[in-house]
Amino acid sequence: MTLDKKVLLEELATPYQLPTGAVEFYREYGYVKLKNVLSPELLHYYGTLITDLVIRLNTLTKPMEERTTYERAFLQIMNLWREDEEAQEFVFSKRLAQIAADLMEVKGVRLYHDQALYKEPSGGITPWHADQFYWPLASPNTVTVWVPLQATPLEMGPLAFAEKSQSVEIGRDLEISDESEALMATQLGQFRLHETPFALGEVSYHAGWLFHRAGANASEQARKVMTMIYMDQDQVISEPRNEYQRADWTTWLAGKAVGTTPDSALNPVLFSY
Numbered sequence: 001m002t003l004d005k006k007v008l009l010e011e012l013a014t015p016y017q018l019p020t021g022a023v024e025f026y027r028e029y030g031y032v033k034l035k036n037v038l039s040p041e042l043l044h045y046y047g048t049l050i051t052d053l054v055i056r057l058n059t060l061t062k063p064m065e066e067r068t069t070y071e072r073a074f075l076q077i078m079n080l081w082r083e084d085e086e087a088q089e090f091v092f093s094k095r096l097a098q099i100a101a102d103l104m105e106v107k108g109v110r111l112y113h114d115q116a117l118y119k120e121p122s123g124g125i126t127p128w129h130a131d132q133f134y135w136p137l138a139s140p141n142t143v144t145v146w147v148p149l150q151a152t153p154l155e156m157g158p159l160a161f162a163e164k165s166q167s168v169e170i171g172r173d174l175e176i177s178d179e180s181e182a183l184m185a186t187q188l189g190q191f192r193l194h195e196t197p198f199a200l201g202e203v204s205y206h207a208g209w210l211f212h213r214a215g216a217n218a219s220e221q222a223r224k225v226m227t228m229i230y231m232d233q234d235q236v237i238s239e240p241r242n243e244y245q246r247a248d249w250t251t252w253l254a255g256k257a258v259g260t261t262p263d264s265a266l267n268p269v270l271f272s273y
């Protein structure tokens, strides 16, 4: 192992000092953006290998004009940690997992799954949606870290949030679609939109029931993003409520019994106090 790699591994394991008020902000607003979480060197190293994996594993090659709205939004490659040992180092970062536990104010977190989300040049919008629509999980204690692998100006489609929308029970039966975009664009008028660029090293954490979207990528470069979805280590599997939850149940939770903790090898505890 080279010295540099050791430094990167140390960084992935080193606790991050949350700024004062971050936990309270997350609790109230349903998301938080945090600066200087990962160094440019680390993002360059793992970004390069994640991009190689995305290129190798991607199967969505049809032209933009033939794609659905969902397909235009991004290339989506899931559970990279099971494909590559170095991707696993990144996904299993204790630094990122501890932040998730601290924000949710829980003792520890498990991985639900990871995913790379690459919005290609000319890629379309990511419609308004709330992630937990897709997950057969009983408690709202779920959170996604969204890690841009480059600085992300507005023209690339940074993630944007409907502040405080995690606590209203509207649109919770909507998949990501033109319909969710149209309906939520009007319904979410009551919430303030937070849409700002991400500096290199900045990441966001958003709650499973928080509505969020992203603009189109009008730049000439891919908007490269890696994400990890965490759940409370004591999360409980609920009866699937739609076809997506049924598919997620078998794919990401190993089909473990409803009412039990998702503790199969697919959902390791990544950080616990």
Ligand SMILES: O=C(O)CCC(=O)C(=O)O
Pocket (backbone or CB within 6 Å): 073, 074, 117, 119, 126, 131, 144, 146, 159, 212, 213, 214, 225, 227
């Ligand atoms: O990257 C995007 O455009 C959308 C990401 C998203 O919806 C998520 O990570 O939950």
